[in-house]
Amino acid sequence: MSNQQSALGQFSIGRVGQFSISADNLYLFFDLSFAALVEQLAHKLKTVKAFIALCNREQMPAIEVPGLVCYEDLIAEQSSNFIWSEFDERTASSMCYISGTYR
Structure with missing residues (x-):
């Protein structure tokens, strides 16, 4: 748990869950250092279709998470x-990011 606490700073597990629930994420990509946290929150994240562990098959965490997917397996299925796409560099774009300053 110490890895999660240092990475999340002042936020509790419940608060991190609130961030994810309010975002209505469909896919959640996570570093292995957050595997235990993902396992604790997975049942609350009803909109998430898959939890993607950023690792190869040999590194997959032994956690009980529905829709757990190995990142390397996911990209191996894709064409290289x-x-x-080519478009004008002034074409509009957008990105949404919730930082640790969200309260």
């Missing part, structure tokens, strides 16, 4: 022939 990605065709990048």
Whole structure:
């Protein structure tokens, strides 16, 4: 638990769960240092279709999480022939990010 506490600073597990619930995430990608936290929160995150562990098959955490997926397995199924879109550099874009300053 000490890894999660240092990474999350002042936020409790319940508060981290609130961030994820309010975001209505469909997919949650997580570092292995957060595996225990993900296991504790997974049952509360009803909108999440899959929890993707950022690791290879040999590193998969032994946790009880529905829809647990290995990142390397996920990308192995994809074609390596990605065709990048071309568009004007002034084309509008957006990104949403909830930082640790959210209270």
